Amino acid sequence: MRYCYPATFSPHENGSGAYGVTFADLPGCVSVGEDLAHAMLMAQEALGLHLSGMLEDGDPLPAPSTPDEALEKEKLWYREDGDTLPEGVICQYVVAETYPLKTKTESPVRISISLKPTLVEQIDALADSMGMSRSAVLNVAARDYISRESA
Helix, strand or coil: CEEEEEEEEEECCCCCCCEEEECCCCCCCEEEECCHHHHHHHHHHHHHHHHHHHHHHCCCCCCCCCHHHHHHHHHHHHHHCCCCCCCCCEEEEEEEECCCCCCCCCCCCCCCCCCCHHHHHHHHHHHHHHCCCHHHHHHHHHHHHHHHHCC
16 A cells, blocks of 8 residues: 655755655654665655554554644754754655565365265366366365355
8 A cells, every 4th residue: 555654854964965864753764865866765665664564563554744744843853852953854745655464374274075076086187287286176166156156
């Protein structure tokens, strides 16, 4: 899924051209880039990974602020530290994709079924021709039937 949050890009004070990135709505979501373009790419990656982790942990995602609101939060944090926001700070939206959540796979359950011998032969022939096991053919057939019936 795609999400959009404001990020603050702050130039490093050492004059190297590097930028630090913070997300006022997502404490702990930070990044850095060699220059502004690189920082923007790194911000996308950091945002995507951070949000993916929150979703995987079941944490609620905060509503995104506007860039102006995010900048005000940043100014407040600097003031609390007895400092001021550095010159050249940029605040803009960053769009990122979340990564697929890890899903827990279910272990197969062994069952015993009774089928006519001719049907077992047909299933085995189909399985052979498809390079599958008998169980895999029955699994695919059952899923197909269930999806058609529930549509």
